[in-house]
Amino acid sequence: MFNLFDFQDEDLSFLINETGQSVTVNGISDKVLITNKSIGEFEERYIHSPELINRGSLIEWNANKYLVTSEALEKRGGKYKVIMRNCNGEIEVKNYESVLIGYGSQTGKPIYEDRYVDSTYVNGIVDKKTIGGTSDQAINVLENEFILRIQDNDYNREKFVLNFEFLLYGEKYKIINVNYYLRGILEINIEFVSSE
Incomplete structure (x- = not known):
């Protein structure tokens, strides 16, 4: 045909x-x-x-x-x-390196300090998280929770883990859940922490 x-x-x-x-x-x-x-x-x-x-x-x-x-x-x-x-969001991920600053006087163990090196910017899609339920509203919205979708790659898997904090729209957010079920995309639940 x-x-x-x-x-x-x-x-x-x-x-x-x-x-x-x-x-x-x-x-x-x-x-x-x-x-x-x-x-x-x-x-x-x-x-x-x-x-x-x-x-x-x-x-x-x-x-x-x-x-x-x-x-x-x-x-x-x-x-x-x-x-x-x-992509409606650009996430700033601050990169640090551990630098040896000395040794403990009593234990002799090395003492390290995390020093800022640079920032990596990760582009993603940010959506307001919504839930259904019973109320007088059509959609119940969780006040400070969002869903972030980013590319699933080695760098993002290493950095975007539970409780990791990062900057988005000039404000600090924290990861409260990471879903790996979509091949190629990390779907991350985040919540607002504070304004920078």
């Missing part, structure tokens, strides 16, 4: 070369088709590519950063199609 939307590889390559957008996918330059998703609460777009783009990939396009939030396991119509969502 003939499928009008089933592109041949050469046709798709031509279309991407002629009308595609230049992006970086996890720091690597690429050219893809980007189309609009229906207008909603968030800035979301579809990415069409002959190459697989995994959930959790960080996309840079038009001076904005996006996180791929959907998963494509197989090609449809000769291409992979995933959804990317604009």
Whole structure:
């Protein structure tokens, strides 16, 4: 059966070369088709590519950063199609190193001090956490809790652990739970601690 939307590889390559957008996918330059998703609460777009783009990939396009939030396991119509969502939060993670400052006078054990080295900035999606329940409100909102979605990589797995504190929007937040169930994305429950 003939499928009008089933592109041949050469046709798709031509279309991407002629009308595609230049992006970086996890720091690597690429050219893809980007189309609009229906207008909603968030800035979301579809990415069409002959190459697989995994959930959790960080996309840079038009001076904005996006996180791929959907998963494509197989090609449809000769291409992979995933959804990317604009990262609305940049998390500052302060990096420290332990420096030997001396030895204990009575024990002789080394004494270390953590010294600030630099900051790493991690882009992610921040949503207000909502819960359902019985009240006179349509949605019960937990006052100071949010859900943070970031790329699942070695650095983020090492840093974003239970009770870790970091800066977001110039305020300090603490991790109260980390979910690993979405391949490619860490879904983290955070709560407000204090203003910096």
